[in-house]
Amino acid sequence: MNKTLGWMFVVLGMLSIGTMYLVLRSEYTQEWKKYQKEFELDSKYIIGGITKSKPKEIKQTVLDKLKRIDRCTTCHLGINNDKFECSEQPFKSHSGQYLVWHPIEKYGCTVCHEGQGLATNYEDAAHNQISHWEKTMIPPGLTQISCGKCHLGKNVPYASLLSEGRKVLERLGCYGCHEVQRYSEEVKPALSLDRLGDKVNKEWLIKWLKNPADYLKEAKMPRFSLSEDEIVALTEFLMSSKEKDGLSIIEGEGDYEKGGKLFRQSRCISCHSINGRGGVLASELGNIASKVKGKWLTLYLRDVHHYQPRIKMLQYNFTDQEILDITEYMMEEFYSEDEAAEEEDTVGEEEEDVEGKLKEANVSEDALKNSIENGREIFIKYGCFGCHDRTDIKTQAKVGPDLSTIGSKTKDQFGFGNIKDVKRSSENYLFLKIKDSRFFDDNAKMPQYNFSDKDMVDLTVALLSFTKEEIPLGNRVIEKNKTKFNPQGEFGLLFRKYSCYSCHEVFGAGGELSTVPLDMTGSQLKKKWLFEYLKKPYAVRTNVIPRMPRFRMTDEESKYMTDYISDVFVDDSIPEDFEKLFLPGDVDKGKRLFEEKGCISCHILGKGGGYVGPQLNAVGSRLKSGWIFKWMLNPQLYKPDTPEPNHGFSEDEARALSAYLSGLKQVDKSP
């Protein structure tokens, strides 16, 4: 062996020892081992000594169905133990009751929090963005995104951002332009634009198209950044749709005073708002006179569903004269002159161009035709058909990108464009895009909404909850399937004419304005009372603002509806003809009970009483005795949130009360 080789052998031998040492050390200095050791020490203080030190091990939750393996608890050792509430991460226990509802063994961690559950060190677990792992941990404030993966309903408990976001999404009708799987069944979010030319003033339409918020601050319609030429063409196109045979006009003069009375009597503000006050179901009427033509309004009131087949509004049975009166009142009353004058001042200059162009366009018929054609293209280009019906435009694919699985997109799949100084994450992209639709692209087609900051966050959360992830059937929380009640025949016609569905719930679906579901009204209410009530509704509860509109139903209609309701909307658990079972003495016993239990403190009877419950004078004419009996037995069975206390009456007592109350009949005043 020569000297050089000998030295090399020595050096390489030492090197081998060194490298092997490094290899072994790398195994025993892993991050998670360090944490487990620290946790052991911490536990001694917090729990007061653990019995024996367990061997260091990787803890994991294997979730076959959710296709995840989470090893987070290897370091997050105190996650399930309240005593570590105040510890520092990674030992801090989980906040809230979430782990009780979703135990780690069943749900793991990354189902909600994302990140790389397989990793066993801080960095690779994707607490922050890392390369080569798509799903970074969701920022703590936004974890609700994940709730939405399984909780498919509109209202998700303990996830206010998500629930609110879904409401915003539905309210503003994002599904008009974007495919959103869960909303594919929804009807178009805005009104039909057929025959718009008869309805609105051209000047108003131009202003509206420029910026809907100028007319109505809370306008649902967003601002499309259209050029003036586009506005002119679109206006011409929209105004070109008119009744084919021309408008048949209701002749005559209206009476302002009578109209006003009628307007109040009909309880229009149950649904409509006037200058922001009133109902929320329907459109704002505060400045309606500047928007619609009086002529159209008369025709509309005469046949609502001809103009808007899917509108929630009901059809009043006004006479022609009444229509003229109410139109007169509305056109007179709901016109804010200040505003109009003010606008003329400020907009005047600006709008001159547009109006000028409009006039120019009017010059020749060819030019007009051209303009209408352009308008049609613009209508299609911006996807107006997504929200508005227009029968001469064919249904086509929605203009916006599909949002059904937007939560599964990775940050690279979002078009950040050339914007450099923003954090590249999907939540950031969506937030900025919603905030300013042209933030990333100056030519983006998406219109500009007027969101509050909270709405934007909520909506971002709601959108990100739409993922591709396949959730096993058992883990999906779906709201019970509400099929719409769709009666046929004569009653069906009346049901739709009076739009009962807009306010009342029927068999689990329908509007929420009324507190009374119609499901078992047939078993609850006496026919005679119902017949009268439909014709002339009043407030049964003294402390509730009357909202049921006065339809001006004819006797036949009322009779028909009453018959149908009594036959169909019945609950088999409520006995009919219960009066037969009353025993002599029941009335007295009932009266005694009524006084004993202090019912009078909530209900009005005679001249005094409380205002919480419905008044009981003549309750016997209103309610069927079988219903009273069942109700007394267990009010919460029928209305879980009723303030009526459950006194735990026996059947005898309930029968006695029913007998007593059924005896409180209306004194027929009218001859």
Place this chain on the structure above:
Amino acid sequence: MIKNKSRREFFSIIGFIGLACGIAGYIYSALRFIFPNILYEPPTSFRIGKPEQYKINSPVFIRERHIFVFYDLQGIYSISSICTHLGCSVNWKHGKESFECPCHGSIFDKDGRVKKGAAPRPLERYAVELAADGNLIVNTGARVDPTYRLKV
């Protein structure tokens, strides 16, 4: 010459020590490597619901865990369904109040003791504990003696 030789030996020793350490280290790492640190088997300790879910004197077989859960007047206990003979799964015979192994005819009584057949030992008994949330936890890693009962 002597100096030369001793130097050669020195070189050899140091070099070979290094070589040996290197090889030993690698072999250790390879051996450590082949011992799995995690298992994809079901966990040895799992929840089986609350005591109220079990009827007295009517054993419940939890198929995926291979255990029977018994609830009698003294308390709750769990028995492995794996026959100690050759690992078949035993069945509970209601009328006879005994476990029968379908493979080689071993029969065990309701406490898991061998009554008949080739089984060398009684059926395994696993510890049952009551968790803070009221759920029962069976730990198949902890074997207990036949008199063990969880009082509820």
Place this chain on the structure above:
Amino acid sequence: MKKNIFARIWRSVFRHGIPDTDMNRSLVVTSNIFLHLHPVKVRKHGIKFWYTMGFGGTSFLLFIILVVTGALLMLYYTPVPSEAYRSMKDLNYVVSFGEFQRNLHRWAAHGMVITVFLHACRVFYTAAYKPPREFNWVIGVFLLLITLGLSFTGYLLPWDQLSFWAITVGTNIVGYAPFIGEKLKFLLLGGNTVGEGALLRFYVLHCFALPLLISIFMAIHFWRIRKDGGISGPPVEVKEVETELHSEKPAPEKTYGLMALVDGESFMVKKEPEDTVFTWPHLVLRELLWAMLVINILVLISLYFSAPLEEMANPYKTPNPAKAPWYFLGLQELVHYSAFLGGILVPTLAITALIILPYIDRNPRGEGVWFSRERQWIQIVFTVCVVALIVLTIIGVFFRGANWSFVVPW
């Protein structure tokens, strides 16, 4: 004399004494199956480091490392798409030394591709394929191809984006080959796209078929080295063998003609004894030192540089650019200019040229000398090709960005 039992056991294992005499030094080589790869004595020229630079030996060493680490990795690997990626993650995060073994395997594989290539270059530049070694060069070309095949098939196994798309691109290059290309691709993938079938096939090829094949070819390769006269070198000047007795016997004057694989006389015939040294310890020690150095470097690399593992393979999301494994990027670069050029012409020509090289290069001079001036022309042609390949590969690896456009890596 009563012999020690240990000595007897020792004797039963090693049939020679301590190799400090010439006799034992010979025996240690001939009686040991592993050392028997070597001749008892080697030419001094052959053990000079700067002659071979150990490329061939290093390739073999790396192959051994790959077999050992590969066998270990197989314990945790499942060749099913959904499981394969998870098993990679398990190796990285939970198996003790898992990442280390994987890194070793990965870097040794890349290293082997490089050293086999460099070995080929060395053999060319020292004209070591001259008769009688022509056919061994051909075997060597096959070994190079199988090495590439092994590396390529192993590339898919992690089932991440990197591997998935590299194999997609790589197999599509295969598809360009004339006549058999499409069929070959179909066969290789067990379908039309990279999927479950492809993964299993690549796994079988990588862990069974190709290792078996390369072992057979290696055996032939090594055996032929011995039979063709050991490591090449400049022709020995033939001198009259002095009749004086030496400590070792000259090789018998015998001609090996087994299966006509070897022509001519034994390499020791008529050669000066002073030109050779004993394999033990001269060659064995050098090999040991070199192996230690290589292994140490490899271990250090594996400690500080992790094998890449990207997102799980997603057939619906193509990374931009999608690159083949780096050793095929020269070809991909050519395919970018012309599918015919890169997919058919160049690889076909290159492989054919390599195989027939020893038969067309009839210039008998220059053997055993680096860059012999006597074979300038062929060296210039070869160098141009090699440089072109390296340049194209470097461009492909470092200078190609999204849409295969030219980018500057810094």
